[in-house]
Every structure is written in C-alpha cells, then in structure tokens.
Amino acid sequence: MVKKIAVLRANALGDYIFVLPALQALRETFPEAEIVLLGRQWHQEYLASRPGPVDRVVVVPLYPGISERDGYLPDNDVLSTFFREMQKEHFDLAFQLHGGGRNSNPFLLRLGAKTTVGLKTPDAASLDINVPYVYYFNETMRYLEVVGRVGAKTKNIHPHVAVIDDDIIEAKSVINNPEEKPIAIIHPGASDVRRRWPGQNFAKIADHLTELGYHVCITGLAWEREIVDVVINNMLYKASVQDISNRLSLGGTTGLLSFSDIIISNDTGPLHVARALQKPSIGIFWCANIINAAPMTTTLNRNLLSWTLTCPHCGLSSFKFNETQSDCTHNTSMVADVSVDEVKEAINEVLDVELTAKMEIKHRAIS
Numbered sequence: 354m355v356k357k358i359a360v361l362r363a364n365a366l367g368d369y370i371f372v373l374p375a376l377q378a379l380r381e382t383f384p385e386a387e388i389v390l391l392g393r394q395w396h397q398e399y400l401a402s403r404p405g406p407v408d409r410v411v412v413v414p415l416y417p418g419i420s421e422r423d424g425y426l427p428d429n430d431v432l433s434t435f436f437r438e439m440q441k442e443h444f445d446l447a448f449q450l451h452g453g454g455r456n457s458n459p460f461l462l463r464l465g466a467k468t469t470v471g472l473k474t475p476d477a478a479s480l481d482i483n484v485p486y487v488y489y490f491n492e493t494m495r496y497l498e499v500v501g502r503v504g505a506k507t508k509n510i511h512p513h514v515a516v517i518d519d520d521i522i523e524a525k526s527v528i529n530n531p532e533e534k535p536i537a538i539i540h541p542g543a544s545d546v547r548r549r550w551p552g553q554n555f556a557k558i559a560d561h562l563t564e565l566g567y568h569v570c571i572t573g574l575a576w577e578r579e580i581v582d583v584v585i586n587n588m589l590y591k592a593s594v595q596d597i598s599n600r601l602s603l604g605g606t607t608g609l610l611s612f613s614d615i616i617i618s619n620d621t622g623p624l625h626v627a628r629a630l631q632k633p634s635i636g637i638f639w640c641a642n643i644i645n646a647a648p649m650t651t652t653l654n655r656n657l658l659s660w661t662l663t664c665p666h667c668g669l670s671s672f673k674f675n676e677t678q679s680d681c682t683h684n685t686s687m688v689a690d691v692s693v694d695e696v697k698e699a700i701n702e703v704l705d706v707e708l709t710a711k712m713e714i715k716h717r718a719i720s
Contacts, residue, residue, distance in 0.1 A: 355383045359439070359447040361391045361461055361471075363413040363420050365544070366603070366622030367646070368492075369396065370512045370629050372450050373406070375496035378507035379448075380406035382500075389442070393420060399603050404515040411439075418456025440465035446503060450496050453477055453486040470502055489644045511649045512629040520608030527600050528609065530568045537567035538610065538627070540618035541584050542577030546684040548620050550637045550691060552583030557693045558617055562700070563590040567614070572606065572623060573598035615704065617696065619688070620646055628654055633703040635696055639687045652706055655699035659688035 358379055362372050369392075379388055390396055390407045397410040413420050414435050417427060447464050449471025451457040458478040461469050469480040472495070477486075484499045497510065530536065539562075541555040559569045571594055573581045581598045585591050601609060610616065610626055615633040618624035620642050627634050633653045638646065640658045648654045663670055669681040 355386045355445045357387045357389065357442060357444050357446075358383065359389050359391055359442070359444045359464055359466060360407075361413075361419075361447070361449050361451045361457055363392045363396075363451060366395075367620075367625040370514070370622070370625040371492035371646070372496045373512040373514070373629065374493055374507060374510050375448075375450065375500045375505070376406040377509050377513075378497060378500050378505040381507050382503075382505040386445070389444075395603065402519075403517055403604075416456070416460060419451060419460060436463045436465075439463075443467075446470065448499060449480065450499060453488075454480075468503075471499060489641070491647055492645050493649060511631075512625070514607060514626055514629040516607055516611040516630070517604070520604045520611065522608070523601060523605035524608035524612070527597055527605065528568075528570070529595055532568070534566055534568040535614040536609075536612065537562040537569050538572055538613045538616040538618070538623070539569060539584065540572045540616065540621065540623045541580045542573045543619040543621040547687040548639060548642065549580060549686050550619055550688050551686060552580050553587045554689075554691075554693050554696075555584045555617070556587035558696055558700075559584060559594055560589045561697055562615075562617075563588075563593050569594045570609070570613075571596050571598060572601070572609070575599040615700065617700070633706075635699045635703065637688050637691050637696070653703055655703055657691045657695050657699060659690050661687050661690055665689075 360376065362369065376388065387408045388406055390410045391413050392410050394412050397412055400407055400410055414431050415421050415425050416432065444464055444466035447461050447466035447469050449457045449461045453474035454472055454477030455474060458471060458473065458480055461471060461480065462478060470482040471480050472486040473479065473483040474486045482502050484502060539555055539559050541552055543549050562569050571581050571584055577598060581596060585594060585596060588594060606623060607626055610632055611630050613632060616624060616627045617635045620636055620638045624634060624636050628648045631653060636656050638656050638658050640660050643656055643658055647656065664681040664683050664685065666683045666685055667681055
C-alpha cells in the first residue's frame with residue numbers, strides 16, 4: 354500500500370501550474386497517501402490553506418541545479434541534515450518532475466524512497482523507473498506520462514487552482530473600481546526578456562480595452578517596474594488605468610484573476626494561473642515556447658505566436674535543443690512581430706465565446 358509520496362518540483366509559478374494534473378492523478382489513484390511537495394518557500398506559503406492535491410510542502414534547501422541562488426556555495430551540513438530527515442519520512446514513491454535529471458535525479462536518490470520515478474536525459478543518473486526527457490514536449494502531458502508509469506490517472510487534464518476567501522479579500526482591498534466595470538488585466542512582464550511583447554504594444558491594448566468599457570489593471574512584480582512604466586506612459590488613457598504592480602501577494606493575484614474578465618499577458622505565471630481558473634486569456638508566445646506551455650483547451654484561450662527564429666541584433670539562432678544554450682547572448686524580445694491587430698482580434702473572439710456561453714447557460718436555466 355502506498356502511504357507517502359514525494360514530488361520534487363522546486364521552481365516557479367507556471368511550472369507548478371503545469372504539474373497540477375499529475376498531482377491530481379496521484380491524489381485520485383492513491384487517495385489514502387500523503388503527498389509531499391518538495392518545493393520552495395513560496396509553495397509553502399501559497400498552499401498553506403489552499404485546497405488541492407498536495408498535503409504538505411517541504412522547502413528544499415539550496416542545492417546545485419535545483420534551488421541555488423547567485424553566489425551559492427553548497428552547505429554540506431544543511432544538505433546532510435535535510436536528507437537524513439527525508440529518509441525518516443520513508444517515502445513509498447518519489448517522483449522527479451523537475452527537469453532532465455542531471456542534478457535532480459541524484460537529489461531524488463538521496464531521499465531513500467522505496468521506488469523512484471522520473472525524467473531522464475541520456476547523461477542523467479538512472480531511477481527505478483525512467484521517462485525520457487525530450488525538451489520540446491507539452492509540460493502538462495509530460496508529467497502525466499511520468500505518474501502514469503505507476504498507474505496514476507485522471508480525467509482532469511486541465512490544471513485547476515482553488516481560490517480561497519483571503520485571496521478575494523486581499524484583491525478587493527486594492528482594486529478601485531467604483532463604477533463596477535468589467536476588469537481586464539494586462540501583465541507585460543516575464544522573467545525572460547525574450548518572451549516580453551513591447552510595452553508600447555501593451556499600451557495600445559490597454560487603451561483599446563478602456564474604450565471597450567473595461568477597468569484596466571496593470572500587474573507585475575517589483576523588478577518589472579520598468580516595463581509597467583513603459584505601458585502606462587505610452588497610454589492615451591493613462592489616467593484611467595490602475596497600476597497594481599507589486600501590491601498583491603500571489604494569493605491576492607489569484608483572487609484578482611478569479612473575478613477578472615480577461616487577461617492579456619506574455620508567457621508567464623499569471624497567464625497560466627488565469628487559465629487554471631478558466632478565465633478568458635490572450636497569451637503571446639514565442640513559437641518554440643508554445644510547444645511546452647500550450648493550454649489543454651482553446652474555448653477561452655488564444656495563443657498568438659511569434660515566428661521570429663533568429664535574434665534581431667546578431668542574426669544567430671535563439672533556439673536551444675536538449676537543454677543546451679544557443680550562441681546568442683542578447684536579451685531582446687523575440688515576440689515583437691505579433692501585431693496589435695492580432696491581439697485585438699483575439700480579444701474579440703474570446704469575449705464573443707464567453708458571452709455566447711453565458712447566454713447558453715442562462716437559456717438552459719430558464720428552460
């Protein structure tokens with residue numbers, strides 16, 4: 354009988370969203386087991402009182418290739434203590450859902466689990482059950498394949514995030530929308546500059562949504578201040594937009610997205626949260642990234658792709674294959690060729706679909 358399961362997934366917000374269906378499959382297949390997510394501090398805070406497939410979060414200490422920071426030096430005493438504590442957990446199953454396994458498979462093997470399962474590049478350490486890690490593959494399906502190797506299954510392949518009361522309370526304490534207009538979210542940032550659509554273009558979309566009668570909110574983290582300012586400063590209706598960047602926690606952002614009416618965003622965490630909440634969304638993607646990050650449905654989601662294949666500055670390829678970096682070192686947008694008109698058209702499409710769906714639901718209720 355499987356009593357305790359460890360899942361290594363110690364990375365960013367979007368990465369967590371992609372792994373949710375696999376976690377759900379483990380929950381449904383092993384309903385009596387405790388599922389322990391080996392993650393980061395933000396996982397522990399965000400999931401503390403949030404319903405979902407994870408029972409407990411253990412924060413992974415700084416470790417090479419998994420959770421290190423700039424200037425990191427391994428603390429062998431801390432790591433030894435951590436692995437001793439993990440071995441006392443007596444995990445029946447341990448899953449490596451963190452990457453190709455060069456660093457994460459040795460980590461997983463030190464947990465002392467009865468059975469280890471996970472992804473593996475040709476040069477990574479072997480686990481008990483290995484699934485080949487091929488870089489260009491849909492992330493959600495990748496992790497479902499891994500847990501499927503022990504019989505874990507689910508019909509819920511669409512990621513789902515629960516919203517709690519504290520999320521709503523925090524978000525509503527920040528939003529200033531006295532006319533109760535529908536809410537549109539613009540998220541112009543992304544950790545990788547290559548995935549950022551130009552701020553001037555986002556400004557035109559924010560103006561367009563304002564003209565359509567939306568209360569437009571610009572979101573972002575503290576380090577995204579520059580791109581947020583570019584958006585606002587290039588707007589015609591800058592006095593109408595609400596800048597809420599760096600004013601909400603992740604829970605508060607989840608609450609905001611839950612009662613928003615549409616989000617327009619680069620390929621980054623808030624977009625994937627919005628899609629897990631089944632909110633209308635427009636995502637701007639570099640063509641290579643959509644292979645990994647495509648949503649499971651299209652009804653309320655539109656993905657606009659840039660087909661730029663070489664760096665606009667040096668002409669070198671910006672692709673990476675099998676986790677090897679390309680020769681290009683420029684940090685410049687690779688999605689600038691997505692047009693403003695394309696985004697406007699996509700907005701009209703998803704809003705029409707949402708309105709039609711609401712009318713159908715209302716009609717069925719009356720009937």
